[in-house]
Amino acid sequence: MMDEVSPKAPPAPTVETEVEARAEAPQPRMSDHCTNDTPLDASEVANGPYFLALKEIVKLADVDVYVSKPMDAVSGTPRLVLMLTGGTGVMAKTNQIQADCFAQEGYFVVMPDLEAEDVHLGDSAPNAAAVTAHTENADLLETIKFKAAEGIKGFIIDMWLARHTPENTMPIIETVLKAVKETYADKAYDSSMGILAVGYCFGAKYVLRLAATDEIAAGAIAHGLLISKEDIAGVKKPVTLACVENDMFFPDEVRDGGKKQLQDNNIDHELKVYPGVPHGFAVYGSYSEEHIKTAQKQAFDQFLEFLSKH
Template sequence: MADDEVATKAPESDAAQQSVFPGDTPAQEGPSMGEHCVTDRPTLAGEKPTGEMTKLGDVDVYITKPSDYPHSPSKLLLFLTGGTGIHSTNNQLQADKYAAEGFLVVMPDQFAGDPAPNSAAELPSPDQNTSWIETVKLRAAETAKSFVIDMWLARHTPEKVLPLLHAVLSSAKDEFADAVANGGGVYAVGYCFGAKYVLMLAGEHTDTMIGGQPKPEDEEAGMVKQGPLIKAGAIAHGTMITKDDVMAVKAPVCMVCVENDSLFPDEVREAGKEALEKAGVEHEIEVYPGVPHGFAVLGDYEDEKIRDAQKRAFGQMLGWLQAH
């Protein structure tokens, strides 16, 4: 897909009907994509990204820095996007907002040049005047859209994504050692698809893929718990998150959630909250009512309530990172 096609696509086009990760439990049931997972949001008028495209660990990244860096101390922030990835203008502008608040932001291409397919075309809903054959065609189109997204998700599992993130983290820690030292570690934010991976990086796992290659002295590779790899994380309207993802979290986390979100169901969120409380992990979970899934990603909305919630969500996530 051409970069200019991705740049205007909604950053949250990444939800699937069920988990396609081997051995994983389904994250949710219901429609594979909601309206706001496939609807483009206009870029805010007059705003243009200020960062640059480069490579870290042989992975394409978008990097944006505070205007006074390196003369003033900064902290390293790993920014994990939704399905549209690093060429989305809205994602880049969102990263720039964190840079303006003192973070050196590294936004990696989690999808190795294969962002989510453009499935944003709206399908009209059948009504009483719709013929039988038209209804069949509409349902077939909906099924085709879901199938395309499901096939895309099957190409981007933890086995593919995590090695890319490890490579970027390793290189970023070397190149921006001053920012890592200043923050006492790496911070992370994740939206939609990226939210799951922030939780994985914030967790303690026996799977060596999560924590990287085991040390030579490890007696049983893969059986030694590793992680977390980040100091603190914040996520917004995650997709494909499982109870196990949240239960493994050990680093402080902030979650911006949407009320009645089929893509991050109440039962998963509540089970995760209970596990965090039981484990004594510092956390903050806020559920935003009356907003669509994907609302926290920068983009223009006509509804003032959604615009206000978007600003409040950014403030919540930023405040959490600054406090840790």
């Protein structure tokens, strides 16, 4: 009679197997456009809005805040725009130029650093280049396939998102808004006209959250990230949305369901879908493809026209 063979226990997971398993089927949470700067052409930057606004980085309530205002503004007259960025953060040149674009149109713009932990130590989302460099320098990971490196990047981004929740992020925004009012109201901007808010990628969710309160008069968002049906259902202020066609980061069912919710609640809104553009297209950048550059300008004009009415 043959000896009975005990079944072998499954092998313990290793770093390689866990990373490869994650790389096989993770759900996308942030795109490279959320964590990497859009391209910039040096000559375009030299002649663009970056040099047509007065700007500085200041500390407000221990938070780094990029402040940009029109060069010809009369003290106390511009309207305030709160700009909330994607994962590249307040130090990214593209985000600073985008803020300057609004300043060039006559707005007083404040852009707080949302990417830090513990009111604010500086914790911008990991970009692809940084993750690649990290994996190339790690002996253990040199033998793992490319897809494993992608899995690691996804894991690091997920960890970043786990630290940057609404419970951590909204208090930063509220603290900065309070400090802005105390520091600048009626000196640098007209506080009687109401605050406008603009959000890109990660920051879009929080514009919708503000639009569910009386903190702002109107909001504008582009290619939102991690937006839920509840975020849209709570909106009670006018909003405009610039969306990407077939955007896995802002699924059609959430977008279309949100539009219906805004209609049912009689909220003044508009929603435009831009085909053939990448997630992140609306942030200032020097794309070579003409249709992306055109869509970028159209989205900016969409925001300007809508906000000017509110």
